[in-house]
Amino acid sequence: QTMSSEGSAYVMEDGVDESSTRLASLFFLYNLHFILTRVHEKEGNPESLENLELIQDPAEIRHPCLTVKFTFQTLSETLKMLSEEELRTFKWTLWTYYQQIFSSSQNMDIVDIVDRLLERFSHEESVQITKTLLYKMGKQKEVEYITNMCIRNQVRYDLCNTLRKKYGALGGDLDMEEEKRPIDDLYVDLNVLSNTNNGPNIEHEVLTIPKPHTKQKQGVKLSVADILSLKMQEEFRTTLLLVAGVAGSGKSVLIRKLVRDWVEERAPTELAFVFPLAFRELRQFEGEDVSLVKIIHTLYPETTRLNKEDFSSYDCRMLFIFDGLDEYNEPLDFSNTMLISDPHDSGSLNVVIVNLLRGRLLYNSVGMFTSRKHIDAVIPWDTHYNELEVLGFCDPQKDEFFRKRFKDPSRVDRVIEYVKSVKTLHIMCHLPLFCSLVADECQRVFREQGSQAALPRSITYVYTKLLLELVRHRRKFRAPDLDPDKEQEFLLKLGKLALNWLEHRTFQIHKLDWPEISDKEAIMNSGLCMEYVVTPYVLCNEDTVSFLHPTIQEYLAALYAFLSFRNQEKNVFEHLKAKALRMFKGHKIMELYKAAVEKSLQYDGGNMNIFLRFLCGMALEKNQELLRIFCKSSAKVENLKDDVASLIRKKIKENPSSNRTGNLHQCLEELGV
Template sequence: MMDDVEMEGMATPSGSSSIGDAVSGRGPQSGQSDTNEDEDDLYYIPERRPSLDLGPTPMDTSHWHFVDHAFPPALSYKSMTSEENLSNMDDEEGSSTRVQLNKADSYSSCYSLDSDDCEKIIPKVKSKDDAASELPDTPELIQDPKEIRHPSLTVAFTFKAISKTLGKLSEGDFRRFKMMLWKHYPQSFNTPPQGMDMVDLVDRLLERHNLESSLQITKTLLEEIGQKDMIDYLKTLCLRNEVRHDLCETLKTIYSEVCEDSAEQGEKMPVDDVFTNLSITTTCDNGPNIEHEVMTIPKLDSNQKTGKLLFTKDILSAERLEKSHLKFVLITGMAGSGKTMAVRRLVLDWIEERSHQHVSFLFPLTFRDLKKYEGSKVSLLEIIRTLYPATTKLREEDFQCEECKIMFIFDGLDEYKGELDFHNTSPVSNHSEPVPLNVLVVNLLRNKLLWRGLFMVFSRPQIKRCVPWDMHYDEIDVRGFRDEDKDEYFKKRFKDPVQAARVIAYINSSKTLRIMCHLPLFCSLVADEYQHIFKEQRPRAALPSGITYMYTKLLLALARQRRVFRAPQQSPDKERDFLMKLGKLAFSMLEKGKFRITKHDWKDVDIDIEEAVNDSGLCTQYLTKPFVLYTENSISFIHPTMQEYLAAFYVFFSYRNQGKNIFEQHLKDKVKGMFKGHKTMELYKSAVDRSLLCDDGKLDMFLRFLFGMALKTNLELLQPFCTSSVKCSTFIEDAAALIRKKMGENQYPDRKSNLQRCLEELGV
């Protein structure tokens, strides 16, 4: 290895008296693209003029030589020392380096100009002898002119890749690299690069050569100094960069747009146009939102701690990983709380380099996609390559390397119906070994496959029972929208500020609607409905006055999800029976003033807990601590008002389909009930009388829903659950007369406000 004296000796080739001579002797650069080949040889630096002789004292100006002013340099660089290069890289405006990132390569006339070394750039006339001035030992750069540059090859990546590779060299090897660079490519430098730090060196390399040539030069010189491992490392960086780019393109087509229509038939919109920050907390088992318009409901013995608010970018950030060292996160939330929206935000933020940039590859895997592998053996690697073909280029070491972090996002674990046996399932650590899907899921949840990987699992709360007790994981709760986020959502959905303001004002006019908009699914249903009204009728169309219609829309949206993704074989009759059983439980609890379902409450109804929580989405599960050292699994409806709505559903269809008035305790004869079926107002008279007796207002919302269900618009939506064709053509007039009569009697002055709300529900 040569020392610095020998390197400096090489800096001035034989026959040259100055560095300027060596530089001015550069010839055509082999391997350059045609466009840059001509530009590189347009200029040369002439021989330095003799130093000025000022003559004897006093100054004799007759001996002065006239000196022209030098042309200004094309680019101006500031000196960047190795100690400050990292900070300066971040602080430079317009670029992460001093190379212009919007150009692949460019000519720079930025030479070091000393006080006595001002030189004029003179156009160079090409001659046949130019080739003779080229150094004979310059390695040939082989480039296929027909080869198309991969779009992932950018100035920013090339700078980062070369810098990262050279940064792994020892000081001695880095000096040898610079010596070889000066030896073979002196035309790229006006002074020897020995004093340059890495940032200056890579900057200069990218200025004088295109991106492909810069990478090839780096590989060639690394081979010369015997660093073949570093060549492989640089090739690996380029390969992973190509795969990441292609993977991002695939993910963009899947996750960049969202259809906010609950039926997935509406117009697709960019996620950024509808996404609003979600309330994501570090605590779990918080129970449902218990805000209520009429009653004050005490905390349901759920988690009393106030969790830290997170954004999606914080879930598995580098900072959280460093603090917790947990690589598995379970993100739970009730139906409609925004889990899938959070997945889209996570994926797009990674693609657009806004978060989780410590992750090399991100693979979202929905259990809807995994269902097609049920009944067959499959490996995790096969699933990845099938869903994301770009990953076929990745090698075994890319999945095992510590530097190449891989993140998996599993969305909808609650939709998986396979058996998960954590006690008897054999461990599998080979990600390329084909196994049954349930074995694969168990080993993923145990973090046995790709133990260096990072895992996020999104699910409804009931699925927590599937995670083994000895599994170390972090749990996060998705709570939906906070108050300020509700308004922001509607402002994004309605581009017309006037329409957005009208919808927000309408939501604020009903405290119940305002509260229920904590569920993004509910907000989406409200926006869909009002966009339809504005489009089909007129921009100034009146908005509906009741709340029953939107609750019916929510019930049907959850039922549709259940039918399509969780219980596709279930008949309409079984679906109706299930809702009637759940409604009976809701009404029974409502009369008792209960909003938390314990295991004892399930004895009276023939309902499977998983069906109520996991499949229907109408209930949610959480842990309560009724005693200090005792925890209990509890279940509640997703909101107290949903319990009141289902109670009204049960009462309404018990009367409509079976002729039963559940308020008449002594009416047992079904035939008699059917005979009275046309007298609909008897049901409502009984319901109003029972409601007025409840000073705490526990039946107030129930009564509003009961009146709302008899309206034509709601009956049309609920038609699949009707088995009777009985109609009452004068219902609205009769119901309004009944309510006004009760208000006129003034027996319960404190209950008048709710009766007025019932009139509004009727649209009167």
């Protein structure tokens, strides 16, 4: 080939310029090198990765938890720990090994550097390259930081999988008729307030009951996201939080939702770990020396990979949820119990719990306790803590619960209409447990009789199911060795008190005047009563006790009257017995029903109206069947329903006044006639 150039004076004999030939060859080689380099870069497999000897094989840290988000955040936070001079050294070292990828590294900021690493290398390689370069710079602290963050991330990932299986569904204890379903399909926002002692729900179908004077301010309504938020914890400025609420108010369901939302990262939070610890699970540690860390390691084995410092580190904030403080039966002695201050320190389970309730062992973490009883009666006065109260459902949430529970829209509408038509049921549905029992009964009717079947108007059946659910829970978790006779004796004492209060239109009593019935059994174990603080016109607050709801008081009074006659042939209205015998013949138990009707008609204000409805409901065979566990004799009273209905009809004819007969008609409705 002959090459010519303007001004060229050097031409070989064959017509080829020697310098031009050499220049063309160099140009060809340069282009070839450029093309091969671009192809190699595009494949994302730079040769220099083999030249840098990594301090750890990237395959050793390969884990599903190593996501783009985590890797970017961890590497960025690590590089921010370097000074300006150290960052320039890191960039120069990075360029030394990866000149073509980081040719302009000195002009890159931290975000650009981490972006380029993740763009050109795998997550594992990006982590190991960063650690190796920092190690060469002598930045051992930063290398350990990355290692610890990766371990925490793996532990968090495995812990989340465990918690999904354990807390991801509802059913079983609260939902006897339905299989377990994902909590997201059933959960309805609960009414959670930022203070406690809001008093009982005193809404009533018949009576007007004055609300006790408790908190002046009702408190701020909180969501699950609020509880998880760091902002709320900083505002409280405490490491101890109590979630109080009566039996069936939804405390444990709230904990499930809280755990689930943390697992799925639905709420912005700086909590590194959440550890739910039910007190019924902690019983396995009784009689041995344990530490808070040992408890965590035993219940959640994946946490054994955490460093010792993680449990007391300010950059590893944890939430420990101790569910069911009221199930713990050991005495809490805050004066004579050994003090421990490190989560690794060992002692008895009682020592650990006492020190947690003193606010120790937690450092920058938070300890949350759920209980039926307010914590001010449990822990020392000088311990700083904050309380929340779970009050169950407001009216809109009641409807939402049934919409989520029933998939068939036509059934949903029927159930909501039915519940609203029976005012006492609608009022009591402020308790999620009660809502679940109503839904169970409706499901049973639909399953056995079809979607168009009439739903029962009886309220006694659901209240009986509520009592049995609380009794079952008490037998299983709180008093497994309880003698059935003692249990029946306790219920009769509580029922006698309920009837006495009812006759005197009393619905609360000062704790100092509480009779010889264990307040612990009544409030915490049975869940049939509650305690709160009223503010009188003196200097000191006063502890007050009432039944869970006025209708619970009326139900227990009716149960006392019914069981007293069934088991002892005792008429609780003895002073009316002679008159009743003269006016009615039939089953002997009809003495009780006749006397109860007479007693009810004596009160113009309706004191005994709901009581009489419950007593009439206990004449139904299905309710007698449920109550058989409390009866000494298993024999049924035949035709009791018909005889009670005849008595009620007779009284309606004798008392045509509408204000007297309205409740009698409801008694017939209770009997299903």
